[in-house]
Every structure is written in C-alpha cells, then in structure tokens.
Amino acid sequence: MKDSYDVVIVGGAVIGSAIAYFLTANPDFTGSLLVVERDPTYLTAATSLSSSSIRTQFSNPINVRISQFGSQFIRDFPEVMAVGDDRPDLNFHPGGYLFLAATESQERTLRENHAVQVACGADVVLWDADELDRAFPHLRTGDIRVASYGRSGEGWFNNTGLMQGFKAKARGQGAEYVADEVVAIGRDGGRVVSVTLKSGAIIEAGTVVNASGPRAALTARMAGLDLPVEPRKRTSFVFDCARSPEGTATVNGGRLPLMIDPTGVFCRPEGRFFLAGCPPVEDPAVDWDDFEPRYEEFEEVIWPALAERSEAFEAIKVVNQWAGHYDFNTLDHNLIVGRDPVVANFIYANGYSGHGLQQSPAAGRGVSELIVYGGYRTLDLSEVGYERIVENRPFLEKAVI
Numbered sequence: 001m002k003d004s005y006d007v008v009i010v011g012g013a014v015i016g017s018a019i020a021y022f023l024t025a026n027p028d029f030t031g032s033l034l035v036v037e038r039d040p041t042y043l044t045a046a047t048s049l050s051s052s053s054i055r056t057q058f059s060n061p062i063n064v065r066i067s068q069f070g071s072q073f074i075r076d077f078p079e080v081m082a083v084g085d086d087r088p089d090l091n092f093h094p095g096g097y098l099f100l101a102a103t104e105s106q107e108r109t110l111r112e113n114h115a116v117q118v119a120c121g122a123d124v125v126l127w128d129a130d131e132l133d134r135a136f137p138h139l140r141t142g143d144i145r146v147a148s149y150g151r152s153g154e155g156w157f158n159n160t161g162l163m164q165g166f167k168a169k170a171r172g173q174g175a176e177y178v179a180d181e182v183v184a185i186g187r188d189g190g191r192v193v194s195v196t197l198k199s200g201a202i203i204e205a206g207t208v209v210n211a212s213g214p215r216a217a218l219t220a221r222m223a224g225l226d227l228p229v230e231p232r233k234r235t236s237f238v239f240d241c242a243r244s245p246e247g248t249a250t251v252n253g254g255r256l257p258l259m260i261d262p263t264g265v266f267c268r269p270e271g272r273f274f275l276a277g278c279p280p281v282e283d284p285a286v287d288w289d290d291f292e293p294r295y296e297e298f299e300e301v302i303w304p305a306l307a308e309r310s311e312a313f314e315a316i317k318v319v320n321q322w323a324g325h326y327d328f329n330t331l332d333h334n335l336i337v338g339r340d341p342v343v344a345n346f347i348y349a350n351g352y353s354g355h356g357l358q359q360s361p362a363a364g365r366g367v368s369e370l371i372v373y374g375g376y377r378t379l380d381l382s383e384v385g386y387e388r389i390v391e392n393r394p395f396l397e398k399a400v401i
Contacts, residue, residue, distance in 0.1 A: 136250075214231035
C-alpha cells in the first residue's frame with residue numbers, strides 16, 4: 001500500500017467493487033486506486049445478506065434503465081468477468097417478477113408503471129385475474145384486479161458471486177484492496193485530501209468515493225457532510241413446502257416468479273425451497289451490529305398472507321432465516337449517486353434502499369464516468385444526485401418494495 005492514491009473507495013462490497021471494476025476497465029483511467037474494506041469476510045455486508053433479485057418493474061424511467069443495463073450485465077457476466085480460465089457464472093434464474101393488485105389504487109399504480117416500463121422497452125405484460133389464473137394455477141385470484149408480470153430480464157442470481165467477480169476482475173486490472181477501516185477524512189476547504197485508517201496510516205486521496213453501505217452517513221460525517229442514510233433491518237425466511245407448486249406454471253417453462261402480494265409479502269423459489277419476506281410493521285433505524293431476525297414476521301404476517309394466496313402454501317415450515325440491513329435513504333428510498341456540490345472530489349454511491357445489487361453495474365459505470373470524464377457518458381444519473389437531498393426534493397419512485 002502506498003501513501004497516496006488518485007482514488008480511494010470507502011467500502012469494498014458490491015458497490016465499491018463495481019466502481020473499482022469499471023474504473024480500472026476504462027483505458028482512459030491511468031491513475032491509482034485503493035479500496036478500503038473494513039470486513040473482508042463480508043459476513044454481515046448488505047450484499048451478502050440480500051435476496052439477490054433484479055427487476056425492470058419500476059415507475060421511473062431512470063430506475064428501469066438502470067435495471068435493464070444491470071440485467072444484461074449479469075447475463076453477460078461469465079464472459080465480461082473472466083479472469084484466465086475462471087468464468088464466474090452467477091446462476092441467473094429468469095423467473096420474473098409478479099406484482100398483484102387487489103385495490104383500485106394498486107391497479108392504477110401498476111397500469112401507470114406499466115406504461116413507463118413499456119416505453120423503456122421492458123418486457124412486461126398486464127394480466128386480468130383469468131389470465132393470471134391460467135398462468136399460475138396455484139394462486140387464488142378472486143380478489144385480484146390486475147397483475148404485472150416480467151416475461152424476461154428479471155429474476156435472481158448469486159449475490160456474493162457478483163461482488164467477488166467485480167473484486168477479482170478489478171484487482172486483476174490494478175485496483176488495490178486493503179483490509180482496514182477509514183476512521184477520519186481530512187478536508188481542506190472545498191476538497192477532501194486524505195483518509196486516516198484504523199491501522200494508523202494516513203493516505204492522501206485525489207478523490208474519495210463513499211461506498212460504505214449502511215454506514216454511509218458515518219463516512220460522510222467524517223468529511224463534515226450530512227447524508228440521510230441509515231441501517232434498516234429486513235428479515236428473510238427460507239421455508240419448505242409440503243406440496244411445492246414449483247413447475248406448475250403454464251408460462252416460462254413452469255418456473256414460478258418472485259411474487260409480490262397486495263399485502264407486500266414477497267415469495268420466490270429458492271432451489272427446492274422458497275424465500276420470503278415482508279415490509280416490517282415498524283421500521284426504525286437499527287444499530288450497526290443488530291442482525292437479530294424478526295422471527296414473529298413469519299407467523300404473524302408472511303404465512304397468513306401466503307396461505308390466503310395459495311392452498312400450496314398452507315402447509316409450510318421455516319428451515320432458515322437471517323436479517324440483513326438496507327442502506328436506507330430516508331428522503332425517498334432511492335440511490336444517491338454523484339459529487340457533493342460543495343466538496344467536489346467527494347462522491348456518493350449510497351442509499352440504495354434494498355436495490356444495491358441490481359443497481360451496482362449502472363452505479364459503478366456511472367461513478368467511474370464521473371471520475372474519468374467529469375460527467376456521465378452513458379446513462380445520465382443526474383436525477384439521483386445529491387443536489388436533491390440539499391433541496392429536499394424527493395426522486396419519485398412508486399414501485400419500492
């Protein structure tokens with residue numbers, strides 16, 4: 001490790017490693033790069049504890065296009081990320097997403113969202129209850145007004161594989177990683193000039209990128225900046241099903257999708273099991289080290305909703321559960337990517353609010369363009385920049401799970 005780098009990235013999970021990959025893959029970047037990761041085991045990283053899915057079914061064109069790029073990138077991953085003979089396969093399962101609407105308001109939202117998605121070229125269809133029943137006969141559809149189904153470009157994949165693939169390729173392209181923790185950031189007026197590590201090392205930095213996940217506000221605070229991002233806990237449950245409906249669909253080769261029930265409960269296949277979760281009834285900020293699952297959510301919220309939706313889910317049994325953290329943007333639950341308007345060499349890549357894995361390819365590419373060119377060259381992410389935080393101007397996205 002040297003004592004000076006052109007770029008220092010704080011956080012080496014999927015966002016930080018995506019930025020490192022795209023930056024070092026760009027022949028126009030000729031500088032030095034250091035990624036600082038406090039926990040190289042990634043045991044409690046938001047990346048590792050994610051449900052690892054991607055969808056194009058958003059309400060804002062920017063989010064749709066972010067996911068379209070991410071989806072294609074994930075499918076091309078073995079070729080793009082090959083290191084020697086190692087071709088990392090993310091085992092992408094193209095199951096699609098299925099949103100169900102049971103109220104007039106939910107129906108209106110799905111129809112409005114669908115118009116945006118189709119305008120962006122997303123392969124999403126709307127079904128009435130009869131069409132839904134024919135496609136997925138295990139579902140009870142009597143209360144459903146409309147369903148929105150992603151026929152392609154949506155599914156789930158290997159979360160740590162994505163992160164480790166980015167990291168391995170970035171290192172192969174010249175990025176340096178250090179297992180340490182940033183404890184202070186030096187600032188001289190409108191610029192950050194250094195980072196201090198827990199080990200005692202002081203590293204001069206030309207640009208500092210905040211990619212520190214749920215701890216992003218702590219990193220920003222070291223530079224004297226405010227960021228409305230805090231850790232919010234989400235619990236995932238894996239359950240076994242006495243009579244699995246997987247394979248009963250009449251579309252997509254019999255595969256079941258990731259279903260979002262009108263109650264907010266979601267469920268998708270996970271090998272021979274199913275993975276499920278729900279929005280918490282109460283959603284406070286939690287301690288950085290609080291990973292205790294909310295066990296009661298399964299019995300009180302998830303199981304009743306699933307049993308009501310399908311007879312196949314009446315007899316199910318939890319076989320595993322865990323809790324992870326969202327890096328939750330309290331302003332509008334969407335990513336914050338871009339330069340600080342006052343400290344121009346401090347760049348945010350934060351606040352993904354549960355969408356970090358699927359948005360990491362586009363975010364990594366975008367931040368790398370900001371560093372190399374001073375602006376976006378492919379997808380313009382200005383709408384999700386930090387300026388809206390200063391102006392208290394939420395970025396509108398209705399399809400937040």
